Amino acid sequence: MRGPEHFASGDRSIELEPIGFVRTDAKEIPRHWRVSDVEGTLVIDEKYLEGLKDIESGQRIVVIFNFHRSPEFSSRFLRQTPPHSGEEMGVFSICSPIRPNPIGMSILEVLEVEGATIRVKRLDMLEGTPILDIKPHIEDERDRPGLS
Amino acid sequence: MRGPEHFASGDRSIELEPIGFVRTDAKEIPRHWRVSDVEGTLVIDEKYLEGLKDIESGQRIVVIFNFHRSPEFSSRFLRQTPPHSGEEMGVFSICSPIRPNPIGMSILEVLEVEGATIRVKRLDMLEGTPILDIKPHIEDERDRPGLS
Numbered sequence: 001m002r003g004p005e006h007f008a009s010g011d012r013s014i015e016l017e018p019i020g021f022v023r024t025d026a027k028e029i030p031r032h033w034r035v036s037d038v039e040g041t042l043v044i045d046e047k048y049l050e051g052l053k054d055i056e057s058g059q060r061i062v063v064i065f066n067f068h069r070s071p072e073f074s075s076r077f078l079r080q081t082p083p084h085s086g087e088e089m090g091v092f093s094i095c096s097p098i099r100p101n102p103i104g105m106s107i108l109e110v111l112e113v114e115g116a117t118i119r120v121k122r123l124d125m126l127e128g129t130p131i132l133d134i135k136p137h138i139e140d141e142r143d144r145p146g147l148s
Numbered sequence: 149m150r151g152p153e154h155f156a157s158g159d160r161s162i163e164l165e166p167i168g169f170v171r172t173d174a175k176e177i178p179r180h181w182r183v184s185d186v187e188g189t190l191v192i193d194e195k196y197l198e199g200l201k202d203i204e205s206g207q208r209i210v211v212i213f214n215f216h217r218s219p220e221f222s223s224r225f226l227r228q229t230p231p232h233s234g235e236e237m238g239v240f241s242i243c244s245p246i247r248p249n250p251i252g253m254s255i256l257e258v259l260e261v262e263g264a265t266i267r268v269k270r271l272d273m274l275e276g277t278p279i280l281d282i283k284p285h286i287e288d289e290r291d292r293p294g295l296s
Contacts, residue, residue, distance in 0.1 A: 012278055014214050016162045016249045034286060048248060050226040054241035061240075064212070064251055066162050078198040092209075092282040093202035100196060101164045101280045103212055105253065130160055132249045134240040138182060 018066070018130035020044035020116070024123055032095060033106040033124045040123040042108075042131055044116040052116060052134075059110045060137035061120075066130040067102035104129075107137055166214070166278035168192035168264075172271055180243060181254040181272045188271040190256075190279055192264040200264060200282075207258045208285035209268075214278040215245035215252050252277075255285055 024040030031038075042063065044052060055061060077098045079088045091099055104125070112119040118134075172188030179186075190211065192200060203209060225246045227236045239247055252273070260267040266282075 012166050014164045014166070014250075014278065014280070016164065016251070018160050018162070019248050047223070048226065048240075050223075051239040051248070053227070053238040055238065062253065064249075064253065075195070075198075078196065079201070090201040090203065091199040092196075093284050095283065095286070099281060100167050100199075101212075102162075103164070103251075103281050105210065105212070105283060130162065132162070133247060133251050135243065135253060136241050138243070 016066075016132055018045075018132060019048055019134075020131040022065070022123070022125045022127065022129040022131065024125070024127050026123065026127070031124060033108060033122045036122045036124045038123040039111065039119065039121050040125075042118040042120055042134075044118065044131070044134075046116045049116045052113065052118070055110060055113050055118060055134070057110050057112050060107050061110055061118075062135040062137050063106050063108055063120075063125075063131060064133040064135070065104045065106070065125055066132060067097035067099070067104050068128065068130055069126060070097045070099075070102045073098060073100050073102070103132070164214075164280055166193075166280060167196055167282075168279040170213070170271070170273045170275065170277040170279065172273070172275050174271070174275070179272060181256060181270045184270045184272045186271040187259065187267065187269050188273075190266040190268060190282075192266065192279070192282075194264045197264045200261065200266070203258060203261050203266060203282070205258050205260050208255050209258055209266075210283040210285050211254050211256055211268075211273075211279060212281040212283070213252045213254070213273055214280060215247070215250035216276065216278055217274060218245045218247075218250045221246060221248050221250070251280070 026038045081088045082094050108120040108122050174186045229236045230242050256268040256270050
């Protein structure tokens with residue numbers, strides 16, 4: 001099943017460039033987007049302006065970003081104890097910023113779009129966080145009886 | 149607002165290594181995870197085994213992956229017309245695999261976990277797709293009146 005050739009080191013690395021950066025005045029460690037009310041701005045590179053044309057206030061968007069302040073991952077982070085939990089959990093079952101690939105995902109609420117800057121709410125990222133992608137927020141309809 | 153230093157090219161690139169790969173017999177272009185019933189396997193590198201310990205059958209997981217077969221992005225892909233739509237849309241409002249950073253995100257259903265391989269349903273990725281991260285699927289409770 002497992003093709004060992006796929007895990008040969010270094011030959012399948014993926015290089016990404018930020019499409020923009022987060023601007024926020026929030027100084028403290030942000031709370032998870034589920035409970036955050038922090039506002040801020042996604043400043044997207046103007047070369048992507050046309051790609052933003054269907055983003056509108058009131059929408060939810062999925063933002064993929066880089067945990068740019070995380071320490072390097074090592075095997076001692078395979079299990080971590082999340083805040084407000086006494087239980088050690090596997091890294092792939094928690095939202096910790098310390099992960100094998102330092103990628104985060106948040107669902108934010110669009111307040112306003114002006115040119116290539118998007119004012120958002122529910123922010124849980126630090127000032128200067130590199131943004132990698134924005135995707136539409138798609139509801140999982142099969143989870144909701146009566147809607148499928 | 150916008151710090152031009154952040155958009156200086158090349159100095160903020162992010163390099164990622166796959167944590168595993170997708171195995172599937174599906175040959176045709178997969179349908180979106182919302183409507184897919186395709187099964188397949190996420191073959192994760194065994195060095196991450198401990199990090200998978202809380203992934204269980206029946207769960208939904210968020211899988212972040214690389215669109216490894218996509219053509220290179222250029223400005224002509226800033227607007228695209230999705231299949232089954234007559235409307236040209238901005239790339240950040242659609243799920244197209246042709247994006248500035250070729251990152252995909254799917255919500256899959258766990259059927260079975262055996263060692264570092266995860267049998268899943270709802271697959272919408274191609275054979276050999278590099279997997280970058282697995283995250284817990286977190287419901288957006290504030291979307292559901294009565295649950296907040």
